[in-house]
Amino acid sequence: MLGGGVVWARPNAQGTLGIIAINMGRECKTAVAPLKDGSTLGGSVAGAILLAAVVSAPAAVRSQPVPDHVFTDAHVHLNDPKAWIRLMDDAGIARAVVLRGRDIDNQELLAAGQRWPERLLPFLSVSPEHREHRGRWEADDPTLVETVESLLEAGGFYGIGEISVSHFPGRGFPEADFDPRGRVMRGILAAARRYAVPVLVHVEVTRLKELAEVLEDFRDVTVIWAHGGYTPLVLAERMLAQHPNLVYELSARTWQRHPRSPDYTILRNDSDVWPEWIALIEQQPDRFVIGTDASLPSLASDAQKITSVWGLLDQLDPQVRRKVAGENLDRILGIGN
Numbered sequence: 001m002l003g004g005g006v007v008w009a010r011p012n013a014q015g016t017l018g019i020i021a022i023n024m025g026r027e028c029k030t031a032v033a034p035l036k037d038g039s040t041l042g043g044s045v046a047g048a049i050l051l052a053a054v055v056s057a058p059a060a061v062r063s064q065p066v067p068d069h070v071f072t073d074a075h076v077h078l079n080d081p082k083a084w085i086r087l088m089d090d091a092g093i094a095r096a097v098v099l100r101g102r103d104i105d106n107q108e109l110l111a112a113g114q115r116w117p118e119r120l121l122p123f124l125s126v127s128p129e130h131r132e133h134r135g136r137w138e139a140d141d142p143t144l145v146e147t148v149e150s151l152l153e154a155g156g157f158y159g160i161g162e163i164s165v166s167h168f169p170g171r172g173f174p175e176a177d178f179d180p181r182g183r184v185m186r187g188i189l190a191a192a193r194r195y196a197v198p199v200l201v202h203v204e205v206t207r208l209k210e211l212a213e214v215l216e217d218f219r220d221v222t223v224i225w226a227h228g229g230y231t232p233l234v235l236a237e238r239m240l241a242q243h244p245n246l247v248y249e250l251s252a253r254t255w256q257r258h259p260r261s262p263d264y265t266i267l268r269n270d271s272d273v274w275p276e277w278i279a280l281i282e283q284q285p286d287r288f289v290i291g292t293d294a295s296l297p298s299l300a301s302d303a304q305k306i307t308s309v310w311g312l313l314d315q316l317d318p319q320v321r322r323k324v325a326g327e328n329l330d331r332i333l334g335i336g337n
Helices: 045-056 081-091 104-115 131-138 144-153 183-195 205-217 226-230 234-242 275-283 299-314 318-333
Strands: 005-012 014-022 026-034 073-079 092-098 120-124 159-164 198-200 223-225 247-248
Touching: 005 045, 005 081, 005 247, 045 073, 073 081, 073 183, 073 299, 073 318, 081 092, 081 234, 081 299, 092 104, 092 159, 104 120, 120 144, 120 234, 131 144, 144 183, 159 183, 183 198, 223 226, 226 234, 226 247, 226 318, 275 318, 299 318
Parallel strands: 073 092, 092 120, 120 159, 159 198, 198 223, 223 247
Antiparallel strands: 005 014, 014 026
């Protein structure tokens, strides 16, 4: 039972799962994941994802073959590596950029990447939300850059981030508001330049001018903008036009509702992306990557995030979809070169 209705799954002729939900008198159908062994879904990771798909599905859901929904996740906060690998297997996530979570430090992140080298792509972080780094951010202490350089020198990291230079407060998350032009952030970008790795930054629109300045100063460094700064469309267009080294990352923008602000989403209803956003992505297909911002607070929560990514990919032109779903990130990280 789910929300007063009955939910079950059955394989169709293509080997995908047809989900049938009788929920408040409405029947929803979608195809979202393969059954690996014909087993039932009760209590499984795949079951949670499929139930999330039913909950979020509109009355008419466009279905795509499963291979179109294999993607590389550009934004995952790793807390339980084994559980996340299981979720990736069931959800059709080929690879994931993994970032520090609540319970994992840089060395543990690196160890997870070494255990699953084809699946987990670790980024190192010295972000100010981590207590051990906060004081040096407040002092604008360049010795923090030495930590970054030593980790990059040791090898194993694909990039730097997430660095929350400017981040509005959330539950259990203190506000950060540091100048992107400060010595620490400029030193981090200089290290990225030396080691030829991208930097994933979280910068709110309140620091847009400062971000623009450092993007101009470090035009040879690829900067992935986490959540695209939650900008409205007009600012996304402007920043992409002015800064060719900026990559707009879409994690958390496809959620039905964001807990901090309802205008963070790019959806115009429970499932459809605003056509103006689709047009921008398709006009500049090399400038966008997709992510979930998953952190495994609960299986159901991350399942809904994954489903929302599929929802966006489903609405893109197939050639654009392939780029946003993985080709762009592979190029940025040098995978397959």
